[in-house]
Amino acid sequence: MSNPATTTPAPAPAVPPPVEKIRIKVDGREIDVPKMMPNWQGKLEPTTMLQACHMAGQEVPHYCYHPKLPVAGNCRMCLVEFGTPMIGPDRKPVLNEDGSPKIARSVLPYEPQTPRGAIACATPISPGMELYPNSPATKQMREAVLESLLINHPLDCPICDQAGECKLQEYSVQHGQSASRFVEEKVHKPKAVDLGPRIVLDDERCVLCTRCIRFTKDIAGDDALGIINRGSYNTISAFPGRAFDNNYTLNTVDLCPVGALTSKDFRFKMRVWFLKETKSLCTSCGTGCNITIGSREGVIHRYEPRENNAVNGPWMCDAGRLNYKWVGRKDRLTEVxxxxxxxxxxxxxxxxxxxxxxxxxxxxxxxxxxxxxxxxxxxxxxxxxxxxxxxxxxxxxxxxxxxxxxxxxxxxxxxxxxxxxxxxxxxxxxxxxxxxxxxxxxxxxxxxxxxxxxxxxxxxxxxxxxxxxxxxxxxxxxxxxxxxxxxxxxxxxxxxxxxxxxxxxxxxxxxxxxxxxxxxxxxxxxxxxxxxxxxxxxxxxxxxxxxxxxxxxxxxxxxxxxxxxxxxxxxx
Amino acid sequence: MSTKVVDRTPLTFYERSYLPAILSGLKVTARHFLRSAKGHNTATDLSQGYYPEVPWTVAEGYRGAPYLVRDQEGHTKCVSCQLCEFICPPKAIKITPPGPEGIPSDRANAEKMPREFEINMLRCIFCGMCQEVCPEEAIFLQKDYSLTGTSREEMIYNKEKLLSLGGTHAGIQKWKHKLESAQHQEVFPVKTH
Amino acid sequence: MDFIRYLDPTVQFMLFSAVKIVLVFAVAMTGVAYAVLVERKVSAWIQDRVGPNRAAPFFVHYLPVVGPFLTKLGIFQPMADGLKFILKEDFTPSYVRKIYFWIAPAISCVPALMTLAVIPFGSTLGNANNPMVIADLNVGILYTFGIVSLGVYGIVLAGYASNSKYPFLGGIRSSAQMISYEIAMGMSVVSVFLVVGDLNLSKVVAYQSGGIHEWLIFKQPLAFFIFLVSAFAETNRLPFDLPESETELVGGYHTEYSSMKFALFFLGEYAAMIGASAMMVTLFLGGWTPIWGGAPASSLLVGLSHIVWFLAKLGFFMVLFIWVRWMLPRFRYDQLMNLGWRRFIPLALVNIIITAGLIALTHK
Known part of the structure; x- marks a missing residue:
């Protein structure tokens, strides 16, 4: 496992080793991307469609994918339409009349009129592949996935602490529909669940991306969370009789793309769009985690980790994150x-x-x-x-x-x-x-x-x-x-x-x-x-x-x- | 390209002497002057008097001072989402959210209500943005237009005052219905406050 | 009152002059106050509003019919206005040049009042040795022009001393405007004096004392017209109120002033209007003479009636000043300069030449 704090930050080698590149097309534009790229642990793995699109300047929306977590591929938000070069019976590429390779768009096996997308976060690219992150079919797939994710969503943004930095809100603006077509009654799930000493869970808001489960199992090493029940009744839960309590629990609040996991400390404290973000450092230990201070009118409301792969990656510990309240203490020395x-x-x-x-x-x-x-x-x-x-x-x-x-x-x-x-x-x-x-x-x-x-x-x-x-x-x-x-x-x-x-x-x-x-x-x-x-x-x-x-x-x-x-x- | 320059009709010598303009001006002003001097006046014609003695009839849809309202069961509708504070052009609204230790809400299932809600009526411009942006139908521009006070502090209306001035507005009670729907499903036991 | 006759003539003169000065000053001040009321009331009526109709001292309530009527006319409003000006905070901004800032209102107010000194506002009160004019100067009109020119300093100084952009622009505009129109104004009266043959304003009135047909307004209509328009420009009244121009310069030269200092500017403006009106009455409308003409009064009653005639004519011009303000829009700056330099000055020159020619032809 990669441990950003303990790996020695080696100076970049003077001559980088040659990188094997593949030529693909993103939205009709040719681009050379490395064949292999580091995965969440830093090991080289075949480059995914999502990474390739990112290099081409096209952001693919996603919930479950996180560059520092194992790929799960369960939210389906990153579906992208794509095509691969056709290979003839003679194992040679089929060419168009102008000599360019003929591309076969991916379609459903028995329904050749219907485009079939692939999840960009987990699908590796191959030479000559064409990606269509902005095609009508891709957009339709995104809209459908988003609509499906919102079926049981409670739409309680006015009381949700995530509002303002919520991926559901952002993608709804970009890919959402203005009205709900869902006429049945929504499935209700537990709200304001006390998951641990620092975490509150709202199951109705959860999109089941499992980022929190993967983080706490694979990064924090505390396998405390899981999904219980089936179908629409899926809920995130701590294992029975166990509280979600380790020194890194609050990172799941940052990871959660929606308002399911929220911080008890920041709960109902201030809306995030009021916060002034200041680049700063955590002072609680010698690691020097990079943080972003959220403050409003001179009052500090929260610390959040700021990504620095040479020091702390995207994480920080709970103790450091909550160690700011003394700054606003009433008995501060204020007089010379x-x-x-x-x-x-x-x-x-x-x-x-x-x-x-x-x-x-x-x-x-x-x-x-x-x-x-x-x-x-x-x-x-x-x-x-x-x-x-x-x-x-x-x-x-x-x-x-x-x-x-x-x-x-x-x-x-x-x-x-x-x-x-x-x-x-x-x-x-x-x-x-x-x-x-x-x-x-x-x-x-x-x-x-x-x-x-x-x-x-x-x-x-x-x-x-x-x-x-x-x-x-x-x-x-x-x-x-x-x-x-x-x-x-x-x-x-x-x-x-x-x-x-x-x-x-x-x-x-x-x-x-x-x-x-x-x-x-x-x-x-x-x-x-x-x-x-x-x-x-x-x-x-x-x-x-x-x-x-x-x-x-x-x-x-x-x-x-x-x-x-x-x-x-x-x-x- | 599409601009067409139209020459002005040159003025005649008589027009350039300013005299026709002066004479027509004299005619118009004299007409109004004589009409008023006889005692006719739009205000008196319409409402038989002047403002402080004859109170003004507030028109339908008038945008006066914004106040907070309660729902039909007397609960605070505001959930402290702070959208009005954000949208307010003159920054007249200041909301103190409940924070982790605050009182959650005076009704079930809404989880949140403001600890303090202040509108500085000296700053408020009665634009109605707060009413428009409110997702909870909790703030409305009402018919008060004559707000007075003897100090600046007095003109900052707090939550209590805003609620008492605002009265009741019957709404759809979405939090209540959500709770009822959840209780009805019985799949997950509903926590009661 | 007999003891007055036995006094030394010099003392008598000083005594009468003092009384006349006090009376003229009092009437002028009251005139200013009520001119403001008329301004407000006329403007209100022209604009279909009501105007001041509330201010009243407490005892007015006990008067039946008359009390409410006077209140409705706003007769008591000037008192309230005056009181308000006195009680308001006299605020001096920190960035002004203080000495100039303080003396500017006085400089703009005093010359306006001083022009009234040479105006014959009546014939006599029965005693031929005591004409109804404070200073019967032989060079009356020159005195007037000399003093009126000083008025611009108050405004320019106010614009400079305020140390702020709008007053500064107002001051600059004012200096250019007043200097330009003084020329036209001065040239227009030259022809009047060619006709009369004297610079003494009492003589000008005496020349017109034959009745309405003798009035110089009919003998010198062009001169009257130029003088009238120039008077608007000299007093900074619409359509020539560029130094103030509320819509573009906030308040022009008096933007930074408040309380009594502002009141002094206000007072100066209306006093200048009274002065200009009095000048026009004297020069073109026969002064204190009734329309059927008349010699200097030999009795007290006739003498008083002459003063009333003078005030009535003065009132006519005051209402004209006020009415025009609510009738015409403001001139653009280039139009103003164009009118002054390229229309009025040549016209006045032509008028002088024609008048001089006619006099040369008819004079034996």
Whole structure:
């Protein structure tokens, strides 16, 4: 089985091996397509009609087919009319009068007037084949299949969370009929079934494409779902006595082309067409899954995986997907504080820079967080170099699984290593810093995004410091004792880059505004570094990244613009 | 190609002196002036008075303020699909959906109703798009045309106010019939709320 | 009142002048207020509307018949309008050039009122030494033209100071329009003074005091016509209201003004109308003389009747100004310039030459 997270993202070979091509016709246009193409596991298999049409720029509608799942071929939506070259009794191609090969359109065996389609998702192409994805017969087949799928559909779009991103709606617009011809009573099935802790199932909306069954069996490895009953009474169901509960269940909500499987977390929360989509990254572990943040008016409503075959494929884990609610917490730090009094950024930065600049070299320590962006870590490192400060960050470990979740729960441990904030292991300097505070050699401590009282530097030690500067998003024991409190931003509220455990440098964009005074840490750090070191820098994240790429050897040659949406892998 | 240039008839000297235009203008305005001065007026001729004293008869099909309606059993018809919020040209409508923890609905089988539904009547332009787009026949432009308030906040009508102003609209009750049909089939046991 | 006779003549003159100024100012202001009412009422009636018919102080309700009638005519509306202007927020946008923005309304209002100083609005009140004119200047008409020319500065300044596109365009249009029509206007009256032989407006009135057949409107119809049309242009009234032109420039030069500053522009416009009407009455309609003619009054009653005659003729022109506004559409800018430069100025020149020729032929 292909496991996108664990396969080493190898650099593309310089010379691709020659690909055997077949010439076919799509809608009368000749096109050369590879004879073999990777299937859902990445193994080479004969190219299908659907893939060939896609390469010719013709999208074939489908429900059950998914490029990352085994082919099932049960929805029949991708039926396409086709023809093959005629072979005469002498095993030679039959030619037209103009010398072109004669094409036999596929027809029903005993009804040669009726075209017979093939499911494009599972039918391989052959040389000289002609595909007709826009022929009248193809369109008629699609209309018939769609009408049949809609027979028992409850048409409850107004209360369906899928509305707006529903394939039934989209194909109904393209291939549907305006009125129903079905006069009998619809078959009713269970609604709002509690399938698992995070999933709600509406059986009436289901088109029985079995994507969810295939995903959970073949990708998640938790064979929990199946179809029960017969004919019109087919229903998706979890096996009796078992809840549909693994760490990847919410992917079935993305996979479900209709509104049958919906997320309990997103249930009735917001209509999808209101959501602003922002390309971002999951911060819950070192894998760095690519995500799309759906937000409206500054409120984050959901995370969805964004396809990146070098990192997470089209999937992400449930834990990461639901780990966004703290961003909107009411007790966020929203005020810049100086000794318990509210102050302004300008005043605070001025005071801090004066304090740090006048500190004895070596009397400062900086504890950064591997949850911060690479740019912020880089700026902290520059500050540390100027102050002769010792730096470290905090490790965060968990259990890895076999699909995506990584044992390193920091999203940017590699960033901390590459910028020089930490050495090979995170956290080995923490005890040394604690000793320094205890014996008085460290008088000033800068903490970014961590609660050091959990890391052996307790409240008694913090009390001995001359200056404690703490920046964080949520209040904790360290910010409670800090002389200067600088409210920070969640990753969803700023721009920057993370480097995942495999060295993939990926950038993320801003989805929401930070509350109150909170500003992106890199902006604050940039001003601070400018004031303390006297060197002018950049005012944009692009300029900062490009500067960092020049200064940090491991990132040499990178530019913000070249990272693209899916990132670049660097050697680590 | 298909454009045909037609020359204007040149004006005579008399016409170019503006005098005929002035004289005919004088004639028209004088006629109206004298008629009005005698006390004739369209408004008074039609309804024997002026607006605040003689209330205006609201015409059939008039598009006044949009309000939410209840069905014949007194249930909220709106299911919070937010199509009106989306279509609303001046962005006057703001709906808070129930969310995962919200109250599902005050009637069986509809699953969903808005937690809050606000129309800013200062923004509303009475265009009727909300009524047209509503798949549940839950919002209607009614006959109120004179909306007043002493503050901006007061002019933002909430769900409670909209429902109480909207009254009842008897509809087809599709959710109820779906439920009855499902109960009738007995193949799958129907969950009751 | 006898003590007045024993005063020094200079003091007497100053005293009488002060009283006349106050009276003229009061009448002019009231005239402006009621001109606005007439404007609203006439426009309403022409357009089949009702016009102001509601505003009334509380005590009017107790008057039988008369009270409701006056209310229906809108007699109390100007008071409400005035009160509204005073109570409205005087808003100054942040982007304007403040000093010019503040003085522009005054500059547009003051010259309009100052023209009234040389208009003989009556003969005497029985005393020949005390003519019913504030300043009996020998160069009365020159004074008038000099002062009227200042009116354009208010509008141009308002357009410039507002620092916004519509007022700016309005100001530019206004300066071009007023300068153009001043020439036509000035040339049209040259022939009048050729006939009269004096620039003093009292002398012009005296020349016409023989009765309606002596009025200069019949002796100089072309000059009257040019003066009338130019007066419309000078006062920015339709069909020449390009500086304001609501449909294209929102409000032209006074778009950014509100409250009392806007009221001053309004007042200036109507005062200019009164001034122009008074000029036309004086120059072409025999001033204060009744239609059968008459010498300066020898008694108080006759003197008052002369003032009434003057006001009646003035009222005629005011109604004409108002009526035309609701009758004719606005001229296009090129039409306006065409009319001024290529029609009226040559016509006025021809008129001067013909008049001068006729006088040269008939004069011994």
């Amino acid at each position: 504080q100086s000794r318990g009094q509210r102050t302004t950024w300008a005043t605070a930065i001025k005071e801090i820079s004066e304090r740090l600049a006048s500190a004895t070299p070596g009397s400062t320590a900086i504890i950064a967080s591997a949850r911060q962006t690479t740019e912020e870590l880089y700026l902290l490192k520059r500050l540390a170099t100027r102050l002769g400060a010792v730096t470290d960050s905090v490790p965060r470990a968990g259990n890895a699984d076999r699909l995506l979740v990584c044992d390193d729960r920091n999203p940017n441990s590699q960033g901390a290593r590459l910028t020089g904030i930490t050495f090979t292991e995170l956290g080995i300097q923490l005890a040394w810093i604690a000793d320094g505070i205890r014996n008085g050699s460290i008088r000033h401590l800068v903490v970014f995004g961590e609660d050091v009282t959990q890391q052996g530097i307790g409240a008694d030690l913090l009390g001995k410091l001359e200056t404690l500067i703490a920046s964080d998003i949520l209040p904790n024991a360290t910010t409670a004792r800090a002389a200067f409190v600088l409210p920070g931003c969640a990753a969803a509220e700023k721009r920057g880059t993370f480097i995942n455990v495999k060295g993939r440098v990926q950038r993320f964009e801003k989805a929401a505004e930070a509350p109150g005074d909170a500003r992106p840490e890199w902006e604050v750090l940039h001003e601070l570094v400018e004031k303390v070191t006297g060197s002018t820098g950049f005012t944009t994240i692009e300029g900062l990244f490009n500067q960092m790429a020049k200064d940090v050897p491991a990132l040499a040659g990178l530019e913000w613009g070249k990272l693209g949406d899916t990132g670049v892998t660097v050697a680590i």
